[in-house]
Amino acid sequence: MLGESLLKKIREYLPEEQIFLNQSLKDMTTFRTGGSCSCLLEIDTEEQLCQLIRLFGRTEQPYFILGNGSNTLVKDAGYSGIVLHIDRSMDAITVEGNIITAEAGAMLSKVSRVAAEHGLSGLEFAAGIPGSVGGGVVMNAGAYDGEMKDVVKSVRVVGKDGEILDLRGSAMEFGYRTSVLRNRPFVVTAVTFELAPGNQEEILAKMEDFNRRRREKQPLEYPSAGSTFKRPEGYYAGKLIMDAGMRGFQIGGARVSDKHCGFIINAGGASASDILDVMGEVQDRVYACFGVKLEPEVVVLGDPEKKA
Ligand SMILES: Cc1cc2nc3c(=O)[nH]c(=O)nc-3n(C[C@H](O)[C@H](O)[C@H](O)COP(=O)(O)OP(=O)(O)OC[C@H]3O[C@@H](n4cnc5c(N)ncnc54)[C@H](O)[C@@H]3O)c2cc1C
Known part of the structure; x- marks a missing residue:
């Protein structure tokens, strides 16, 4: 159960329509099963995150970050902590030359499409991965000939005291489906990718080939x-x-x-x-x-x- 005083504080930082008590998580994961959390907070700005993380640090309130839920299984008994949901309400993508910056809630498929539209190569592998940029970087998502490790230039995170840190890609300790962020109290808010100029038709053909192979085999x-x-x-x-x-x-x-x-x-x-x-x-x-x-x-x- 969430204490009234904590809830009151949360309401200072988030509008009521972004706060959901006893929220079922069943439809928020791709397994489409599992229980509820005591409270789900829909996050749409980095500032909200900083304030909430600071609050949860002070009150020792457990929390979990949920992206698109495509690598998460929620137990039937649910989770008594708070879930911070970062997905499509925090999904801006900007392109400057061969550099793409995407907010954590952007879908990997969308970022790879934007890259293709700009003739940028390196994210083709991500076209069919149904996760968010935040979840993808934490898990070092990868497929076929690529993984996040190959293209991440830097990662912007909120640290455990609500501070903003910019981590270089080389500091991410990427390994097979893991990174320095797994099991650490860092919340990804944006990721900057460094891509290579490429031929748009070839990029799109590669993405289509990977997606066809997925449909055939998965x-x-x-x-x-x-x-x-x-x-x-x-x-x-x-x-x-x-x-x-x-x-x-x-x-x-x-x-x-x-x-x-x-x-x-x-x-x-x-x-x-x-x-x-x-x-x-x-x-x-x-x-x-x-x-x-x-x-x-x-x-x-x-x-x-x-x-x-
Ligand atoms: C059909 C299908 C195919 C898939 N194919 C692949 C594949 O080819 N390659 C692959 O690597 N994976 C694959 N996956 C798994 C999954 O899509 C990836 O692991 C994806 O990167 C998870 O992203 P998400 O946003 O859904 O993460 P979630 O499931 O929401 O979260 C996963 C982990 O990341 C953490 N997290 C999420 N967002 C943040 C954030 N902003 N800050 C800090 N922590 C965060 C969560 O706390 C959790 O620990 C597949 C899944 C499905 C359903």
């Missing part, structure tokens, strides 16, 4: 969070899962996709605990068969003391 017709597990070094998670005989394995409404075993899908009415149960079973069987530990790529949101 179960895009079902809710999911993309690849459920990180790629273990020297292996492909999907192949290990398939070779462990788990294609189509189902608990409740959660299923290992028949089309791509690396995706656990919501085949209809899956609860978050169905998904977590399938994930656990897949991890156990792959470990038993091949001695490989699959590490989730999906971020699970919930209170640590509650199971699911």
